[in-house]
Amino acid sequence: MNNILEKANYCASCVIKPCQIGCPFNNDITSFIKDIKNKDYQHAYEVLSETTVLPAICGRVCPYDKQCQGACVKRVSYDAVSIGELETFLGDLSIENNWMIPKKDSSNRKEKVAIIGGGPAGLVCAAFLAKNGVHPTIYEKHNYLGGILYHGIPDFRLPKDILKKTIDKILDLGVEVKLNQELGRDITLDYLEKEYDAVFLGIGGNISLQMHIPGENLKGVFGGNELLENKIHPEYRGKTVIVSGGGNVAMDVSRTVKRLGAEHVYVIYRRGEKEMPATKEEIADAKKDGVEFLFQHNILNIEGTTQVTGVEVIKTELVQKEGESRLSPVNIEGSNYHIPCDYVMMAIGSTVEESVVGTLELERTARGKIKIDSEGRTSNEKIFAGGDLTNTPGTVAFAGRSGRDAAYAILEYLEKKSDN
Ligand SMILES: Cc1cc2nc3c(=O)[nH]c(=O)nc-3n(C[C@H](O)[C@H](O)[C@H](O)COP(=O)(O)OP(=O)(O)OC[C@H]3O[C@@H](n4cnc5c(N)ncnc54)[C@H](O)[C@@H]3O)c2cc1C
Structure with missing residues (x-):
């Protein structure tokens, strides 16, 4: 609890509340943190409940660096306030204490x-x-x-x-x-x-996008979204798995597959580590789990006759194209090579x-x-x-x-x- 109070007291209670603007739910973050500082936890939960009903979830999975914490003024010279942790604390406390989500209108409408x-x-x-x-x-x-x-x-x-x-x-x-x-x-x-x-x-919209490259219909190629949703995992022990993509899905697929026993899991991403859409924490956690990364690589081809046996990859360089906000990956001619593998998981987006x-x-x-x-x-x-x-x-x-x-x-x- 002292740790939580320390984290709450670190908040400067700014009047302009940039964190609230950065939060997709527009949660009144400075107000609920003020309540935590005063140890009025139930009121803090009521403030949060005005705008969200998912505090114990968002506190754990939101990409805060790109949302509320990314907008925190403290971040300019120091670390941001740990808004995610404080939200998790309140969400968990509301579960432990069985606090109800407050209703606004208790009249029984007919609609x-x-x-x-x-x-x-x-x-x-x-x-x-x-x-x-x-x-x-x-x-x-x-x-x-x-x-x-x-x-x-x-x-x-x-x-x-x-x-x-x-x-x-x-x-x-x-x-x-x-x-x-x-x-x-x-x-x-x-x-x-x-x-x-x-x-x-x-x-x-949980249908994996395809890369539209040769070999995508071979046995052993899976859509990452469907793989997780339908739990259609093959036997991974002793196998090498390639995961194509750089976001949440690529991280969750690669970590899940590694934890299910795959010998090698390579995440192949066209751009560099800095450009990956996954959060820094997710990338660090994937590395801790033993996932290996091939940045600035592109898959050209999935090889095999009926079953996947490998992929042909090519290295990329990043160039600034006119009118593009992000660096674009361009294949480096002649840098192709082969990686033998057993499965390929597509995690490049969904529809x-x-x-x-x-x-x-x-x-x-x-x-x-x-x-x-x-x-x-x-x-x-x-x-x-x-x-x-x-x-x-x-x-x-x-x-x-x-x-x-x-x-x-x-x-x-x-x-x-x-x-x-
Ligand atoms: C692997 C993965 C990891 C992610 N990690 C994060 C993360 O860490 N942080 C983050 O902020 N976002 C993350 N995201 C994104 C986030 O989960 C989604 O943006 C969010 O769940 C979308 O919510 P939704 O309700 O629109 O869709 P969904 O969560 O997909 O829910 C749709 C629901 O509709 C049901 N449904 C589908 N079709 C029908 C039908 N025909 N009839 C009836 N029901 C149907 C589905 O079964 C499902 O329950 C992740 C996404 C994936 C795939």
């Missing part, structure tokens, strides 16, 4: 909203609707809630019991759940539009499930995502969307924020409808 997908976007949308007295029902295709929090982010980064207890708190607000219900298989959007006053779509999204008759973005306005409205006034299904930046906090924004837009839509 019902269907939420499709039980990941962070859907869970937060449901929570903010229930906090305001509306009845949300989550339809989830798996037999568990959490989405990528459950099946993507490994237990060694986000313990399952913390996730379960955080979800239980949300359900305690009065959220109904229907598991094993897949949009496009068990339910249709038409049915939901008829049965509910509004619908929120939060079905994510939406076309077989479902293509049937929804909603406007799409150029990248195939569901188009929304800044508050989660789609091209159909009764349907709202958020998270990875849309253009929202792909982090837990941004997905949650989009769910909360959509909840407020839904409330506004329901008010207008009841006035007419």
Whole structure:
């Protein structure tokens, strides 16, 4: 506890609150830290609950250096305030003490909203609707809630019991759940539009992108997202595994595979370590787990006849191209070489499930995502969307924020409808 008070006292309680602007949820960070300084922990939790219902989760998995801590004024000359740790402390304390998420409106409204997908976007949308007295029902295709929090982010980064207890708190607000219900298989959007006053779509986008290189259809090539979601791991002991990519998914896939016994795991990334989208901590943790990195390398070819036997790689140099904000990797002619391997995991990005999204008759973005306005409205006034299904930046906090924004837009839509 002394350690936590020390960390809270380190905060300068700035009046301009840049950390709050840096936080996707717009949490009032200086105020909850002030409450921690005064040891008024329950009030600190209530301040946080105004804007988020995921403190024990975001405190553990947010890329703070790019969000709240990245904006901390202390960071200019010293280390940033440990906002993530302080948020985790409050989230865990609320679980230990069984503090309820405060409701804003306890009146029992009649409106019902269907939420499709039980990941962070859907869970937060449901929570903010229930906090305001509306009845949300989550339809989830798996037999568990959490989405990528459950099946993507490994237990060694986000313990399952913390996730379960955080979800239980949300359900305690009065959220109904229907598991094993897949949009496009068990339910249709038409049915939901008829049965509910509004619908929120939060079905994510967890389909691995392909590199479109020769050999990608060989046995032994896996999409990293599907590998984690469906736990379709082959036997790794004594094997060499190549992971292509440089973000969260590449780190979680490589660490999981290494922990499952692979002899060598090489992460191949086109740019340098500094340019990797994964956080410094994730890269350091992967190295500690024994994952090896080949920076400034590109995969040209996956080799084998039916089963993967290796990859042909080429080294890259980084050049500043006109009009580009990031350095671009350019293959260095003649630097190709072969690496024998048993499996190749694609972790270069992800997209939406076309077989479902293509049937929804909603406007799409150029990248195939569901188009929304800044508050989660789609091209159909009764349907709202958020998270990875849309253009929202792909982090837990941004997905949650989009769910909360959509909840407020839904409330506004329901008010207008009841006035007419
Ligand atoms: C491996 C991995 C690690 C990551 N690590 C981090 C991290 O450390 N920090 C961070 O901030 N972000 C991280 N991210 C990104 C973050 O997890 C996502 O941006 C976020 O989970 C998106 O939330 P969502 O609710 O939109 O989608 P999801 O979390 O994918 O949830 C979608 C839900 O919808 C359900 N669903 C899908 N299709 C249907 C259907 N047809 N019918 C009904 N239900 C359906 C799914 O089963 C799932 O429960 C990571 C992503 C991955 C893949």
